[in-house]
Amino acid sequence: MRSPAELDDVPWHTLTHAYGSAEDVPELIRALYQDDEDTVDEAIHELYGNIHHQGTVYPASAPAVPFLAHAAHHVPAKREDLLMLLATLADNAPGDTESPRRPGSSVAAICAELARVLPELLPCLDDTDRGVRRAVLRVIAAVAELLPAELRAEVLARIGGLYATDPVAAVRADAMVVRARSGISEVEALDSPLPEVRLAAAVLAAERSGPPYAPRLVEVLTEDGADPDPGDEGFPWPGTASPDQHLTDLLVQDPDAALTVAAGWIAKGDIGSRGSWIARRIMETWRDREPEALDLLLAALPHRRGAGTPAHGLSTIGRWIRHVPKPRTELRDALYEYARTEQEESAGPALLALTHSRDPRALDLVLRRPDPQTLTAAALSFAEAGGRLIPAIRSALAAGATGNEAIDLIGALERFGTAAGQAQPEVIDCLDTGRGAVVAARLLGRIGVPSPQATTVLLRAAASTDPSLNIAAAVAHYRLTGEAEPALRTFETLLATAKGPTHWYLAGLTPLGRAAAPLLPVIEPLLTARYDWTRMAAAEAHHAITGSPDRALPVLADLLSATPVGLSALKALAGIGEVPEHLRPTLRAFAFSPLRLLSDTPFSEDTHPDEELRALAWRLLTAG
Structure with missing residues (x-):
């Protein structure tokens, strides 16, 4: 010393x-x-x-x-x-x-x-x-x-x-x-009288053996791990993780053991939401375990009443139930009962979860007390109900929805295809007043309903100082009028003056298709750009313009991986409909891995990125 x-x-x-x-x-x-x-x-x-x-x-x-x-x-x-x-x-x-x-x-x-x-x-x-x-x-x-x-x-x-x-x-x-x-x-420690x-x-035994864990270990972890010692911060596990985190990390390696332990902990009161947390980690880590984990989260909801409301558990169920093709009737019934309560703190998350479950009863509840969040969720789950939902969304936009609410509502209209043209006046007003302007411009182009007011507002937006709005408005104007010149000028300017990665711009021009041919001299050098997202977007744009996969395929094949940019490359390959033979083992790994290869994001509204990776890989494998 x-x-x-x-x-x-x-x-x-x-x-x-x-x-x-x-x-x-x-x-x-x-x-x-x-x-x-x-x-x-x-x-x-x-x-x-x-x-x-x-x-x-x-x-x-x-x-x-x-x-x-x-x-x-x-x-x-x-x-x-x-x-x-x-x-x-x-x-x-x-x-x-x-x-x-x-x-x-x-x-x-x-x-x-x-x-x-x-x-x-x-x-x-x-x-x-x-x-x-x-x-x-x-x-x-x-x-x-x-x-x-x-x-x-x-x-x-x-x-x-x-x-x-x-x-x-x-x-x-x-x-x-x-x-x-x-x-x-x-x-003798495993049979000690001290829990x-x-x-x-x-x-320690689980560390040494690795998964799958022996039944006796699972039994001890279930019985003795439900109520952690409040002073366990000094527990001498390696690394800086807490003992509880260390145990959770071990359990998640064996999903069957983890779900058994989580069920036992939830049955004992789900102290500290530890059983619920394991169930959530299983869904984040392993494919196709959502039904079992959601049943556990449902069983844990009553334990949250003593701590206030089960709102957090309902929100977690809502996040994951949308990825289950056919949620169990018992789960949907429980969500319906929570959604009907007068406790808004619980009713709101429960209604969202019920809506994500695609239960028909949710639609009536959403329309009874519509708000931007539930209307957006309903559009994702009930695209066939545009006749009932579009008027409600129009009313919400006309009432002055702004910020993310306006963005979500306009994005929800896209789910209804050409029927969303009914909302063109409200969408034009959103673009004209700057409420969700980028998505409003994009939707006007996709609705495909030309009108003097729409084209005038889009041309004005195309002159904005916001590059994202420039692109969305210029492309929408082209889609409505067939006039490529304003869009080409927009892209020429943006690509010529860009000081950083240009993939956002390149991704925007693909709807122009062959009309963007004058931009090829700018796009072709970007096929070998240092930044992977730029190469990916350049390859996709090159194929959209030329119709030939010859230059795009090698670039996209090189980028294929279980990463966000790799998923985008896979989407582009699926759009082309071709995949080099040497990538088939990679596609099989994507399609058949029991582990999730990509994590969920706040932006994946209806499809988990990992599920999209798996589905696209399977589609390309079976197509060939």
Whole structure:
């Protein structure tokens, strides 16, 4: 250990942390010894932010270790916090590239310093505060493999004493984990009379075995994991994840086990929404598990009443039920009952979920109390009901809907095809008044109903200073009139003056088709652009203009991957209807993977990107 008197012996000005020079570190360490608790807490907070920042450590981190150890020894009121700071600095997981044994790794110097001062921290194992004992066990777990053999044997023997006799079950569990990570297996731990020890042993066993997990492990995790110890922040798992997150991450690797555990936790009250969270993670991670997970979320809804309302759970159901082809009747009936209640906090999310489930009863409820969000959802689910929904959407637009509400309502009209032409007056007014102007311009072109008022407003919008509106209005004008010149001028100007990636512009010109042929000299060089989105959009535009896939196919094939740009390339390939033979294994991986390869986004209103990836891959495979 090093006392504050030695702080000036370290050349802090030559060291750095998250915010630059480490010259402020001595002042923060001295502040740890102040009598004012707020000052000490602020110093600890600052140290967490600079010598350890979001999981990263710095050149100034290791030199601070012996000083922090001294403070932990001499500032008993903050001993737990300081020990946890030391443990966090030294965090490393088995198999990490940032191993403490790897010379030059960022954590190696920290662990070396901590191993040197550890003997002076061992008295903390006898501290009367359970949090301190747990924190020092976390410190030991980080550096046990670096200790000299004799010291390591002594440390593990003392930890064995804690495992056998500590009055706090959570401390015994921690001690068992540290010994297990050091190669000392407590074979009886899985059958311990202490649930905390059983749970820790089951997690360790799951780590070692990997999925699928043995029935006995699943049983223990179900029975003993439902109600976590409120003081488990000191649990000596590797890395900076909380014990609960670590357990969830393990469970999600085995969806059958995870759903079993989640069902057990929900049956016991879904404490902390932990069972619900696992169900949600399963849907985010694995394909085709939504029906089972949604049943669990439904079972968890009553447990939310005590905490206010089940609104959050209903919102989660609403997000995922739209991806289930045929939601169960029991689930839809439950949503209907929630949607009929007078509790608006629950009724709103329930009605959205019911609408996303495509239950016919939702349509009447939406029209009884229409609002932009439910009308938009209804347009997605009931495109055949345009005769009832279009008047309601027109009324909402005429009433002055603005911002995202206007954007969503105008976008919803597109679902009704040419029938949306009934709303042309309201859409023209939105474009003219700048309410959702880009989507309004786009819809006017797609409706395909020419009128002097529409073409005049579109020409005026095409002269806007907003490039997105320029493009949408110019293309819509072309679609209504067949006059390509205004659109060509717009694209020529935008492509000539662009200072960054041009894919947004290129994507907009594909509706022009062969009429955009004069732009080919600008587009062809972009087929080899450095930015992947630009190459993708250039390939799509080139095919739209020329009708030939020869130049586009190699570019799109090269971009094909389970990424957003790769999905766009796959859509373009599907539009062309051809796929190079060497891509068929990739398409089979997309089509048959049990894991989700793409995550959902807030912008995927009706189709999950991963489902779109799978469907397009399957379509191309079966077409050939």
